[in-house]
Amino acid sequence: MKTLVVYYSRSGNTKKIAEEISNKMNCDIEEIIDNKNRKGIIGWLKSGRDARSKKLTTIKEMRKDIGKYDLVVIGTPIWAALMAPAVRTFINENKGEFKNVAFFCTCGSSGDVKTFEDMEDFIGITPLAKLTLTRKELIGDREDKLKVFIKGIK
Numbered sequence: 694m695k696t697l698v699v700y701y702s703r704s705g706n707t708k709k710i711a712e713e714i715s716n717k718m719n720c721d722i723e724e725i726i727d728n729k730n731r732k733g734i735i736g737w738l739k740s741g742r743d744a745r746s747k748k749l750t751t752i753k754e755m756r757k758d759i760g761k762y763d764l765v766v767i768g769t770p771i772w773a774a775l776m777a778p779a780v781r782t783f784i785n786e787n788k789g790e791f792k793n794v795a796f797f798c799t800c801g802s803s804g805d806v807k808t809f810e811d812m813e814d815f816i817g818i819t820p821l822a823k824l825t826l827t828r829k830e831l832i833g834d835r836e837d838k839l840k841v842f843i844k845g846i847k
């Protein structure tokens with residue numbers, strides 16, 4: 694399956710996992726860039742509010758053609774128990790292009806169930822696999838979880 698890993702990351706956690714997945718799967722990867730400045734405490738507050746209200750943002754044009762991939766693995770940080778606005782915007786802009794999807798998220802501790810339900814509803818496709826990594830797992834061992842996730846989508 695021709696696979697693309699796509700992710701948004703504000704502070705680097707989701708980026709790190711996206712790179713691990715793409716290295717292990719030996720597949721393409723692309724970052725979603727939010728045009729909105731989300732740095733600092735003001736950025737943090739606005740980000741939570743935007744995610745909670747399921748607001749769209751604007752993102753940089755993607756280089757990869759989503760329709761050319763059999764599988765798109767989508768990664769998001771959890772914000773207010775939902776996907777980040779840049780990921781919502783990416784899905785919105787590519788609706789109808791996805792053949793198969795898998796989801797992964799990074800978070801402090803919780804919100805993944807609601808986030809994945811919302812992503813599935815929004816994209817209209819049941820993901821082949823889902824992966825959550827909490828703060829603890831981001832600094833500790835995650836090899837087994839990554840292996841199970843990749844096995845689920847291959």
Ligand SMILES: Cc1cc2nc3c(=O)[nH]c(=O)nc-3n(C[C@H](O)[C@H](O)[C@H](O)COP(=O)(O)O)c2cc1C
Binds near residue numbers: 737772
């Ligand atoms: C605005 C905002 C809201 C967040 N909301 C949650 C949450 O609801 N649940 C949770 O466990 N972590 C939450 N977090 C923590 C992030 O999900 C976590 O730090 C994640 O790994 C960040 O990923 P990144 O480094 O790729 O941006 C939130 C972080 C931000 C900035």
